[in-house]
Every structure is written in C-alpha cells, then in structure tokens.
Amino acid sequence: MSKLRVAVLGAKGRIGSEAVRAVEAAEDMELVAALGRGDKLETLTETGAQVAVELTTPDSVMANLEFCVGHGIHAVVGTTGWTDERLARLNGWLSAAPETGVLIAPNFSIGAVLNMKFAQIAAPYFESVEVIELHHPKKVDAPSGTATRTAQLIASARAEAGAAPAPDATETALDGARGADVDGIPVHSVRLRGLLAHQEVLLGGEGETLTIRHDSLHHSSFMPGILLGARRVVSTPGLTFGLEHFLDLN
Ligand SMILES: NC(=O)c1ccc[n+]([C@@H]2O[C@H](COP(=O)([O-])OP(=O)(O)OC[C@H]3O[C@@H](n4cnc5c(N)ncnc54)[C@H](O)[C@@H]3O)[C@@H](O)[C@H]2O)c1
Numbered sequence: 001m002s003k004l005r006v007a008v009l010g011a012k013g014r015i016g017s018e019a020v021r022a023v024e025a026a027e028d029m030e031l032v033a034a035l036g037r038g039d040k041l042e043t044l045t046e047t048g049a050q051v052a053v054e055l056t057t058p059d060s061v062m063a064n065l066e067f068c069v070g071h072g073i074h075a076v077v078g079t080t081g082w083t084d085e086r087l088a089r090l091n092g093w094l095s096a097a098p099e100t101g102v103l104i105a106p107n108f109s110i111g112a113v114l115n116m117k118f119a120q121i122a123a124p125y126f127e128s129v130e131v132i133e134l135h136h137p138k139k140v141d142a143p144s145g146t147a148t149r150t151a152q153l154i155a156s157a158r159a160e161a162g163a164a165p166a167p168d169a170t171e172t173a174l175d176g177a178r179g180a181d182v183d184g185i186p187v188h189s190v191r192l193r194g195l196l197a198h199q200e201v202l203l204g205g206e207g208e209t210l211t212i213r214h215d216s217l218h219h220s221s222f223m224p225g226i227l228l229g230a231r232r233v234v235s236t237p238g239l240t241f242g243l244e245h246f247l248d249l250n
C-alpha cells in the first residue's frame, strides 16, 4: 500500500520538530517536506504532499491554509488564533474545493480532548465554572486555544440546559483580576517557566467542588492525535473542528 505523503509547516518549532520525527517514524507515512518560515509553499505541490500538518503561528496560518486548500492539499491544523471571521474565510475556500478536508484541533492530546468533554458534561450541574490554563512562558497567545474552546463548550452546554449565570458578587476589581470573559466563562492564563500545557476546569456547587485537570508533560502527547488526524482528514472533506470528531466522542 502506498504511503501517505505528509508535509510539516513550522517544522523547526517546538511542536513542529516533534511532528517531523513522528511522521518520519510512522510506517504508513512519508515525510515529503519540512518547511520553516520563509520557505516557499510551492514545495508542497512539487513534492506531491497529500496532507499538510500546520503548526506555525497565528500570523502565518491563514496564508498557508489558503495555499493548501487552493491546491487540494488536506490540512491538519494545530495553530491557534481561530475566530469566527477566520473560520468563515476558511469555509469560503473549502466551498470552492469540496473534496479537500481540514481538521482544526485546539488540542491533539487525548487527555485534553477528554478534559474538554468532561467539562462540557459537568458544566450544567454546578453553579460556578471557571477555567485556568497554564503554559510555558514562550507561548504567544492567551488564553490558549484549548481554554477558549473549553469555555465555549461549557457556555453552550449551560445555555442549552438553561443554567443561571454563576454567582459573583465582585463590585470592584483590578483589570484582569477575574480573568478573560469567554462567552461568560472566566478564563485565567498562567505563564510559568517549567510548564508545558496544562488546564484545570473548576466547578462549584453547594458544599462541593469538582476539578478536572489535564497535564501535557511533553510534546509527544500531541503526536498520536496529529497522526490520527492526518490519516482521517484525507477521507473527511470540509472543515472538522476538534479531534473529538475523529475519536467518535460526539
Ligand atoms: N493543537 C495542539 O495540540 C497544539 C499543541 C502545541 C502547540 N500548538 C500551537 O501550535 C502553534 C506553534 O506552537 P509552538 O510552540 O511550536 O511555536 P514555535 O514558535 O516554537 O513554532 C512555530 C514555528 O513556525 C514557524 N513559522 C512561522 N511562520 C511560518 C510559515 N509561514 N511557514 C513555515 N513555518 C513558519 C516559526 O519560525 C517557528 O519555527 C501555536 O499556535 C501553538 O499554540 C497546538
């Protein structure tokens, strides 16, 4: 059987360099290109890449995806910075390339996907919910893509269940003291040397709390999800948002 022809964009970065090693080690894949900032995207077509693994920066991801989708190259995207406006532009490109698939995964680690899922399930049952994400100090965006997605899932689960807003008597606060507001859910971002990627969802009710915590201790935690994404995206046209859809968790 022929091997899946995979390229990595952001190949010299923290997660990209790990992805290069993971693709090289996968028996059913061939690494056909490993591109860094400034390398020409035409290499993707010249090398016959079928899937591009996009692990760059929020300022680069859109141009890379426009090229990939425009050339019928499927994409597995871990880069953060997704807004409704960006998703609409991507969907516009995909509507002109109906056989092309793009997976955007706010987090590729199974534990983080389950953290999001468990939080979504628990959210309607508690009066209070807040999210704390903790990352390495080189991270350029806050809140993390994972925390943003988690808060969105919590907010929609609570809205669907008709849950009341969380109690909060704060009258005066320093800017930022109550975190960022993502769809009404407070999200707090910690940047700390020694950490990689961690998240706690705190839920509180009468006389009890529930804490759902996940820790990524090494970039290897993201690799099985990236490889799964590459295998599945080639037969999943259109936009898939969240690895849970490829794990049959929905
Ligand atoms: N979804 C996940 O599971 C997951 C996990 C870890 C990181 N991330 C995200 O992945 C992104 C990268 O994270 P990182 O820690 O590796 O950052 P990083 O800064 O270490 O790596 C990004 C790399 O992309 C390169 N780059 C920038 N523009 C480029 C372009 N146009 N073409 C090719 N390469 C380009 C940079 O030079 C750099 O080497 C971030 O958005 C981060 O939040 C997602």
Ligand SMILES: O=C(O)C1=N[C@H](C(=O)O)CCC1
Residues within 6 Å of the ligand: 080, 106, 107, 135, 139, 140, 143, 144, 145, 146, 147, 196, 197
């Ligand atoms: O290290 C990062 O940067 C990470 N980014 C993603 C996010 O913003 O959620 C996933 C976890 C690691």
